[in-house]
Amino acid sequence: MTIRAVDFILGGPQGGGLETSSQVLTWAFARAGYGVISDREYFSNIRGRHSYIHAETSAFELPRALRYPIHLLAAMDAETVFTHFGDLAQGSYLVYNVGEEKSNFAAIPSMEVELRERLRSMFPGIGVDGTLGSLVKYMGSRGVTPVGLDYASILSNAQREAGIVASQVSRYVSAILIGAVAALTGLGEDYVSYGLARRFQRKELYNHNLYIARSVMSQVKSKFGSPLALEKSSIGHGELLVASGNDAVAMAKIVGGLRYQSYYPITPAADESFTLEEYESIHGDGFDSEVVVLQTEDELAAVNSAIGAALSGARSATATSGPGFDLMVEGLGWAGMNEVPVVVTYYQRGGPSTGQPTRGEQSDLLSSVFASHGEYPRIVIASGDHEEAFYDAVDALNYAERYQMPVIHLVDKFLANTIASMPVPDPSKTKIDRGKLTGNVTGNYKRFDMSSPISPRAFLGQAVMWYTGDEHDEVGHITEDSEARIRIYEKRMRKLEIADSEIPEERRATYYGPEDADFLLLGWGFVKGAALSAMSELSAQGLRGAYLHVRVFSPYPSKLVAGILSRFKPDRIIAVEHNYEAQAARLARMNTGVEVERSILKFSGRPIYTDELVRAVKSVLSGSRREVLSYGA
Amino acid sequence: MARRPSPTDYRSDLWNDWCPGCGNFGIVAAMYQALAEMNADPRMTVVVSGIGCSGKTPHFVKVSGVHTLHGRAIPFATGIKLANPKLNVIVNGGDGDLLGIGAGHFVALGRRNVDLVVIMHDNQVYGLTKGQASPTLPREMQTKALPKPNMQDPVNPVALAISSGYTFVARGYSSKVKHLKDLIKAAIEHRGAAFIDVLQPCVTYNDIFTYDYYDKRVYQLEEAGWNPDVKDESDAVGKASEAYSKAFEWGDRIPIGVFYRNTHVPSFEDRIAARLPNYLKVPPAEETVDRGGIPVMDGAAFRKAFSEYIVDVAKG
Numbered sequence: 022m023t024i025r026a027v028d029f030i031l032g033g034p035q036g037g038g039l040e041t042s043s044q045v046l047t048w049a050f051a052r053a054g055y056g057v058i059s060d061r062e063y064f065s066n067i068r069g070r071h072s073y074i075h076a077e078t079s080a081f082e083l084p085r086a087l088r089y090p091i092h093l094l095a096a097m098d099a100e101t102v103f104t105h106f107g108d109l110a111q112g113s114y115l116v117y118n119v120g121e122e123k124s125n126f127a128a129i130p131s132m133e134v135e136l137r138e139r140l141r142s143m144f145p146g147i148g149v150d151g152t153l154g155s156l157v158k159y160m161g162s163r164g165v166t167p168v169g170l171d172y173a174s175i176l177s178n179a180q181r182e183a184g185i186v187a188s189q190v191s192r193y194v195s196a197i198l199i200g201a202v203a204a205l206t207g208l209g210e211d212y213v214s215y216g217l218a219r220r221f222q223r224k225e226l227y228n229h230n231l232y233i234a235r236s237v238m239s240q241v242k243s244k245f246g247s248p249l250a251l252e253k254s255s256i257g258h259g260e261l262l263v264a265s266g267n268d269a270v271a272m273a274k275i276v277g278g279l280r281y282q283s284y285y286p287i288t289p290a291a292d293e294s295f296t297l298e299e300y301e302s303i304h305g306d307g308f309d310s311e312v313v314v315l316q317t318e319d320e321l322a323a324v325n326s327a328i329g330a331a332l333s334g335a336r337s338a339t340a341t342s343g344p345g346f347d348l349m350v351e352g353l354g355w356a357g358m359n360e361v362p363v364v365v366t367y368y369q370r371g372g373p374s375t376g377q378p379t380r381g382e383q384s385d386l387l388s389s390v391f392a393s394h395g396e397y398p399r400i401v402i403a404s405g406d407h408e409e410a411f412y413d414a415v416d417a418l419n420y421a422e423r424y425q426m427p428v429i430h431l432v433d434k435f436l437a438n439t440i441a442s443m444p445v446p447d448p449s450k451t452k453i454d455r456g457k458l459t460g461n462v463t464g465n466y467k468r469f470d471m472s473s474p475i476s477p478r479a480f481l482g483q484a485v486m487w488y489t490g491d492e493h494d495e496v497g498h499i500t501e502d503s504e505a506r507i508r509i510y511e512k513r514m515r516k517l518e519i520a521d522s523e524i525p526e527e528r529r530a531t532y533y534g535p536e537d538a539d540f541l542l543l544g545w546g547f548v549k550g551a552a553l554s555a556m557s558e559l560s561a562q563g564l565r566g567a568y569l570h571v572r573v574f575s576p577y578p579s580k581l582v583a584g585i586l587s588r589f590k591p592d593r594i595i596a597v598e599h600n601y602e603a604q605a606a607r608l609a610r611m612n613t614g615v616e617v618e619r620s621i622l623k624f625s626g627r628p629i630y631t632d633e634l635v636r637a638v639k640s641v642l643s644g645s646r647r648e649v650l651s652y653g654a
Numbered sequence: 655m656a657r658r659p660s661p662t663d664y665r666s667d668l669w670n671d672w673c674p675g676c677g678n679f680g681i682v683a684a685m686y687q688a689l690a691e692m693n694a695d696p697r698m699t700v701v702v703s704g705i706g707c708s709g710k711t712p713h714f715v716k717v718s719g720v721h722t723l724h725g726r727a728i729p730f731a732t733g734i735k736l737a738n739p740k741l742n743v744i745v746n747g748g749d750g751d752l753l754g755i756g757a758g759h760f761v762a763l764g765r766r767n768v769d770l771v772v773i774m775h776d777n778q779v780y781g782l783t784k785g786q787a788s789p790t791l792p793r794e795m796q797t798k799a800l801p802k803p804n805m806q807d808p809v810n811p812v813a814l815a816i817s818s819g820y821t822f823v824a825r826g827y828s829s830k831v832k833h834l835k836d837l838i839k840a841a842i843e844h845r846g847a848a849f850i851d852v853l854q855p856c857v858t859y860n861d862i863f864t865y866d867y868y869d870k871r872v873y874q875l876e877e878a879g880w881n882p883d884v885k886d887e888s889d890a891v892g893k894a895s896e897a898y899s900k901a902f903e904w905g906d907r908i909p910i911g912v913f914y915r916n917t918h919v920p921s922f923e924d925r926i927a928a929r930l931p932n933y934l935k936v937p938p939a940e941e942t943v944d945r946g947g948i949p950v951m952d953g954a955a956f957r958k959a960f961s962e963y964i965v966d967v968a969k970g
């Protein structure tokens with residue numbers, strides 16, 4: 022028997038090689054034509070704390086959300102089993118190290134105190150004595166097949182046979198997981214070898230890993246077969262882009278003509294700038310792409326130097342997360358006042374303060390839409406998946422220049438750190454819009470020419486011009502004249518009305534589902550994947566819902582959203598968000614007058630899973646007003 | 655311009671609202687003269703300031719001007735310059751602006767050695783907010799507006815600049831306009847981060863460090879036989895420490911002139927050019943990013959550049 026999609030978890034200590042296992046498997050599955058998505062959950066820690074990768078690979082679609090329970094758990098260490106045993110479905114498989122059977126949960130120092138307490142109160146009731154061995158036995162009685170492997174002997178064999186240096190051998194546990202997952206899911210050896218070859222340029226490392234993965238594959242296959250074998254893929258893409266959200270945005274910025282990126286290190290934004298730096302100099306047939314990537318002394322310098330670069334004429338951006346964005350807010354106001362095209366890519370994580378630095382959230386929407394004192398126009402775009410993030414990043418650069426205002430591009434940690442398969446983007450389907458440029462000006466130049474809301478822009482070097490954060494006249498000099506103030510204030514603000522009239526509402530919000538749906542989910546950002554997956558599951562169960570995905574929050578697509586919301590009874594509209602306050606629902610009310618009374622919210626730092634969303638939608642449809650989701654370790 | 659420009663060509667026609675007698679007038683006068691003598695192209699010259707009385711400087715100079723946020727002139731200037739290294743960028747900031755709220759940026763500029771000029775209007779007070787103590791006011795001093803004597807120790811701007819890595823470090827006095835003009839010219843000509851600490855009497859709030867105070871004490875380093883130049887790389891630390899000691903000379907005799915100049919450190923622009931081959935020829939601000947609205951990077955180029963992310967699905 023074959024199955025259509027497998028959800029699995031790879032777990033182990035942070036820094037123990039999990040990412041390698043995940044990368045290799047992701048490439049291998051993609052090579053075999055399967056869709057993949059994999060979310061990485063980790064503590065704010067460099068080495069040692071429990072970390073895991075939750076992934077789905079599918080034979081029939083490019084998956085966009087994850088679900089529980091899972092079909093397969095592959096554990097590097099005992100803590101992983103203690104943390105995730107409850108996630109395993111009936112008929113699932115547990116790969117673990119028999120050498121650790123005597124490990125007792127109470128003696129694992131890296132475990133969160135709360136989890137240890139939960140286990141302490143639970144284990145006696147189910148007859149588990151606290152050791153891994155007894156937990157595995159219990160799991161076996163609950164319909165989970167334990168796949169016990171002796172990690173130490175696999176490694177020492179490999180050390181002898183493949184000539185691995187003894188001190189290095191512990192670094193190969195990742196290959197054990199790769200072999201076990203490949204065997205159980207029926208992934209061919211060619212694909213594993215392909216994944217390993219991509220990961221390891223050094224022949225020696227490739228050989229060692231392949232040796233171990235192969236020996237585990239044959240060991241597991243001979244004993245268990247391939248019970249989770251995927252059916253032949255019906256997705257039909259000849260090639261796939263496999264990338265994290267950070268990387269998708271970096272690639273998009275290069276396509277979009279970015280020429281200056283500044284940043285101050287912060288999780289989960291910094292990876293984007295690293296990727297940009299790696300590709301800072303690309304030269305092809307008749308084109309050059311050179312990006313200055315500057316690591317600044319702080320976020321104040323990051324945003325303000327990006328603004329400076331934009332004044333000189335470079336397409337310019339910075340990337341940050343909550344605490345860094347807070348520092349950028351003053352600069353953002355200056356950019357608004359001075360009509361500067363600058364993009365801030367804002368990777369939301371758990372707040373407030375440093376909050377949960379490595380976990381996901383969507384609690385910075387209101388802060389983005391209202392950031393900085395005073396009033397000034399800005400564009401706020403939020404991406405729902407990797408493909409959107411790619412095209413939104415290009416549009417962000419375009420809107421910034423077309424409307425001469427700052428653009429905040431919201432991404433969340435879930436998207437940033439999730440690796441997904443997507444169709445390879447086609448740059449020729451994107452466009453570059455540099456807005457109203459004058460080029461070199463002879464004679465007097467008015468940077469803020471009042472004859473139209475969007476004044477022709479010259480770069481520094483092309484004319485003499487002035488800028489100031491104080492209120493200014495057409496030339497850019499300070500003025501406190503009351504009538505001049507009104508004129509220039511209105512000119513500035515009117516630009517947002519123009520953006521509102523030009524950017525199609527369909528670009529800003531998308532309705533998914535039947536026109537005559539019985540209920541509506543209202544969401545944004547990474548909620549999109551779970552919402553769409555939940556919708557199709559619910560409709561299979563006869564519940565006909567729709568999903569309204571808001572992608573631009575300023576200028577808000579008021580007419581479109583109001584029209585859609587008015588088609589549903591108030592108790593059939595449900596906000597789905599990763600925050601406490603249902604922030605997007607508040608903005609909907611502010612912009613449409615429609616109050617969204619029901620909500621499904623998750624602010625545990627973990628993504629919304631399809632299955633829990635399905636359950637929560639049913640509870641809301643049967644009367645609950647507010648569901649708070651909590652699944653996930 | 656066929657004729658040689660005169661200093662007045664660089665004066666904007668705005669009414670200058672500094673207090674009559676303010677030391678800032680000497681600084682802009684020196685700037686007008688320096689720009690005129692260098693025949694500076696007004697379009698290619700950008701004056702960037704922070705916030706304060708000194709922050710208004712760009713509005714009084716007829717070259718491009720960017721009046722930014724309190725403490726942030728250096729980051730703005732850095733972005734402007736790195737995106738187009740052909741521009742001649744001059745920062746003007748107060749002592750509060752550059753060494754209080756903006757101190758981190760001040761240090762970072764030295765480490766990078768970006769080819770910028772920083773002119774600090776050093777009046778020991780916060781002028782525009784009415785006379786509070788600035789980071790250069792010595793402890794126990796009580797200038798006019800202070801209700802109590804200052805409790806904090808001063809930072810030494812010249813010493814800080816030297817230890818931060820500025821490759822041109824000087825002090826001027828706003829009443830010695832010709833001397834200051836020469837310093838500004840030398841700073842602009844220097845390839846790297848240049849800093850000029852300008853003694854700038856604030857006639858409204860600083861009744862201690864007045865014209866009279868400085869006139870009696872100021873002397874010129876070059877007349878005293880001081881050689882600021884680093885001979886070769888091995889000489890850099892030695893020269894820096896001599897200059898550092900000199901920076902602490904204050905009291906009966908206050909030195910002005912160039913303390914330290916090192917032409918052997920690569921500028922930040924050169925460091926970038928070592929990684930981006932086109933950088934100095936076609937700077938980021940001038941690079942073509944599209945052809946008729948289509949990105950210059952087409953599908954084939956995308957595939958080639960990002961092949962690491964692309965998986966060819968196996969046939970069969």
Ligand SMILES: Cc1ncc(C[n+]2csc(CCOP(=O)(O)OP(=O)(O)O)c2C)c(N)n1
Pocket residue numbers: 705706707708709724747748749750751752775777779780781782783788
């Ligand atoms: C973030 C911020 N904090 C405070 C202020 C208020 N402020 C305006 S001018 C100034 C002091 C300027 O002093 P200094 O840099 O020494 O320049 P001077 O006025 O003496 O030339 C301050 C604190 C501000 N504009 N922005």
Ligand code: SF4
Pocket residue numbers: 671672673675676677678707708777781782855856857858859
């Ligand atoms: S307050 Fe001082 S620094 Fe400001 S303009 Fe007046 S004299 Fe000059």
